[in-house]
Amino acid sequence: MTQFNPLQTIKRRFFAMRNGIVADTLRKAGSPYRIIFGLNLPQISEIARVTGCNHEMAETLLADNHTRESQLMASMIADPAMIDHDEATRWCDAMLSAEAVDVLCLKLLRRISDPVNTAIRWTTETSPENAPLRRYAGIRLMWNLIPQHSPSLRPVAAEAARQGGDHAALAARLVEEIDFLAGE
Incomplete structure (x- = not known):
């Protein structure tokens, strides 16, 4: 039996919604991320809404500094009460x-x-x-x-x-x- 991995589930959602044109445009503009799925903010917000507030997952996404969408979504699901x-x-x-x-x-x-x-x-x-x-x-x-x-x-x-x-x-x-x- 495969163990449930929430980060993999989120990345699968990113992959399913990927937009190559946006990703290529961001790369050509000098985006510093190695992995760019090309999602727009409303798409990332929708995934964040489904995920809900989850500070532990937000920390995991924040640490994934290779993936643009991970860093953007981290801020959307983090718990502001945990941030001084x-x-x-x-x-x-x-x-x-x-x-x-x-x-x-x-x-x-x-x-x-x-x-x-x-x-x-x-x-x-x-x-x-x-x-x-x-x-x-x-x-x-x-x-x-x-x-x-x-x-x-x-x-x-x-x-x-x-x-x-x-x-x-x-x-x-x-x-x-x-x-x-x-x-x-």
């Missing part, structure tokens, strides 16, 4: 692409206990260790927090925009959005 700032940083550092960071912020990190602190710390971080990806994640996380936390996010985003660098334009657009929503 240090865990969020570990998850962010495990991500290999901006796409994975975007999904991480949207599906998981905005729901952790103190997302504002995490976003601010990453955006203002100066340590060289993975700082560009964390700064990007901090700004992307702020986008998900605008409705509830605009006053505390605006000064941080404005400073990130003033400092320049890779993500200054994204930070500047964040400031514009906060100002627009505030009626300024």
Whole structure:
């Protein structure tokens, strides 16, 4: 009798829904993953919905950094109650692409206990260790927090925009959005 392996079941679902055109496009665009099934986010979300919240499986998928869809789905099934700032940083550092960071912020990190602190710390971080990806994640996380936390996010985003660098334009657009929503 074969033992049930939930990861194999998930990967079979990825395989059944694969899209070669999307996978080839992602490869040609420089995606860092060795295995790309080419699923779109609604397809991955559907598999995640069927799987349900399963933090242990999320950790397994996160560790599978060779497969694009595994990293994207990990954020969708992880338990936000299990993620503090240090865990969020570990998850962010495990991500290999901006796409994975975007999904991480949207599906998981905005729901952790103190997302504002995490976003601010990453955006203002100066340590060289993975700082560009964390700064990007901090700004992307702020986008998900605008409705509830605009006053505390605006000064941080404005400073990130003033400092320049890779993500200054994204930070500047964040400031514009906060100002627009505030009626300024």
